[in-house]
Amino acid sequence: YQGWPSVLDLCAEPPTNGLMEKRGGGLIDIDQESLEKRMRAYFDPAVSWAELEALNGGLTRNAALYDARKIREQLLATEHFEPERLRRYAVRPFDTRWCYYLPLKSLWNRPRPRYWEQCWEGNAFFMTRFRSSASPEGVPCYWVTGLSDDHFLMPDNACFPVWLRRLPPPSQKNGANGVLAGMGDEPVVTANLSPSARVYLQRLQLPDPDRDAETAALLWRHALAIGFSPTYRRENADGIRQDWPRIPLPEEREVLLASAELGREIAALLDADRPVAGVTAGKIKPEWRALGVISRVGGGALDPDAGELAVTAGWGYAGKGGVTMPGKGRSEPRPLAESTPEPAYDLYLNEVAYWANVPRSVWEYSIGGYQVVKKWLSYREKTVLGRDLRLDEALYVTDLIRRLAALAALQSALDANYAAARSCPPTRSSPP
Known part of the structure; x- marks a missing residue:
């Protein structure tokens, strides 16, 4: 494990942490309309200030280095x-x-302008962390296409852009047409890859x-x-927990391409703003169709107007x-049938409504130190959210x-993909 390159060895530019608001949620909201109104x-x-205090308490409360x-x-x-x-x-x-983003430290506690510079259509971010004390941590990485919070992963989220976009230094143009210095210069876009990572790709005869x-x-x-391989996390648990994750690089082009294709599939599943055919859209595959169906105790339709x-x-x-x-919430185990591959639960919203048939592997799935479904539900408790779902x-x-x-x-x-990648011995062309 120690002979593999860390994710820090792969990048040309070091990662940035996610944003820190520390304004009592005044700049962030689950509801876009509520945030826009505020x-x-x-x-x-x-x-008036008094009206604003009633509407947007978070931004009207003083904090360290913040005179509201x-x-x-x-x-x-x-x-x-x-609006943009x-x-x-x-x-x-x-x-x-949703957040309201201005790259100003006076408004955000840590606006991370360097992160914001790389948030543009077509870019994406591999995310991980330097070390973790979470137990269990689960998967130590993620993939996003825009802004993210500093505590997206525990304890601190580090974002590696796939692409780097920089404005070139202003050129001196003193022609008779009076063109101003720097006008017309296009941004320079390059892959966020270190020299050694580029040598590795070149060795595999990639473009x-x-x-x-x-x-x-x-x-x-x-x-x-x-990072999503359970065997990788189990075999290298101590090293992953104490430092940047290290990644085995295969010496066969086909192995790398196949692994990246799996990564693409994972990224699509992580992007909840875009549907995935067969999983969340179109004709749902039979193996997923019966999972997590919103149901009513005793059958029948739920009535949102009745608070259900x-x-x-x-x-x-x-x-x-x-x-x-x-x-703690309320999760009830389902009877285990012979055809059921693993135990499953019903997750209750309240006394009458529940999500039926949630497999144990789904219920226990953790990413970045958070049990995913349980964490999501904790923010939607009515006393926290302030309304029904x-x-x-x-x-x-x-x-x-x-x-x-x-x-x-x-x-x-x-x-299997991890086994194929680690079976290839490192060479001098691999990142150190």
């Missing part, structure tokens, strides 16, 4: 509400919300990663596939400082359960 009021000089009233006055003089600053924001695995998008992403998708989609089973509660703490949110949990089931079903293939 932020329009924040940037409206006609809205003074900063609002400063921003009102220079900024205004812009409402961005998707990955808070936890499979829990993507130039700066000119070929698929090649640029190969090593990052390969790292994702390796309220999460009140004790999945979460507000702790000190507004931190949401997980609760909407029907689309209840159905989202069904999709989430099926995505996790599809990830669990890949484990044998991922273990």
Whole structure:
């Protein structure tokens, strides 16, 4: 394990941490409309401070190096509400919300402008962490296409962009036509790969990663596939926990390409904003069809207007400082039939509604130190969320359960892929 390159050896530019808000959730919300309403009021000089306190308490409370009233006055003089600053924001695995993003330290505690510079259409980020104290941690990596939170993975999320986009230094143009310096210069886009990673790809006779998008992403998708292998995590648990994950690099082109294809499949399953054919959209495969169906005790249709989609089973509660703490909730084991491959549970929203038939492998699936489904539910307890679930949110949990089931079903293939990658001895052309 110690002879394999770490993810830090693969990149040309070191990763950035995820964003830190520390504004009491004032800049983040599950509901886009609620966030937009708050932020329009924040940037409206006609809205008094007292009105704003009632509407957006998070941004009106002082914090370390944050004088709430003074900063609002400063921003009102220079900024205004812009709808395009409402961005998707990955808070936890499979829990993507909305944020209002301005790359200003006065507004965000840690706005990570270097991260923001690489958030553009077509780019993506391999995510992991330096070390972890979580037990169990589960999968130590993820894949996103936009902004994410510093605590997306425990303890600190590190984001490696696949591509790097930089503006070239202004050129001196003093022609008779009066062209200003720097005008017309296009951004320079290169693959985020170290010199040694490029030598490795060249050895496998792969295209130039700066000119070929698929090649640029190969090593990052390969790292994702390796990180999702249970055998990789079990065999190298101590090393993975104490430092950056190290990734075996195969010396056969076909092995790397096959691994990257698995990584692509994982990335698609992780992207909850885009449907996956056969899993969450189209004709659902038979093995997923009966999983996580929203159901009513005794049968029949649920009535959202009667409060039957309220999460009140004790999945979460507000702790000190507004931190949401997980609760025990209510999960009931299902009778184990001969045809059932593993134990399963029914997960209850309340006394009448539940998600039926959640396999144990799905219920226990952990990423970055978080038990995925349980963590999602903890934020949707009615006393935390402040409302009942909407029907689309209840159905989202069904999709989430099926995505996790599809990830669990890949484990044998991922273990075989890891075995193929580690069986290739390192060479001098591999990153150190």
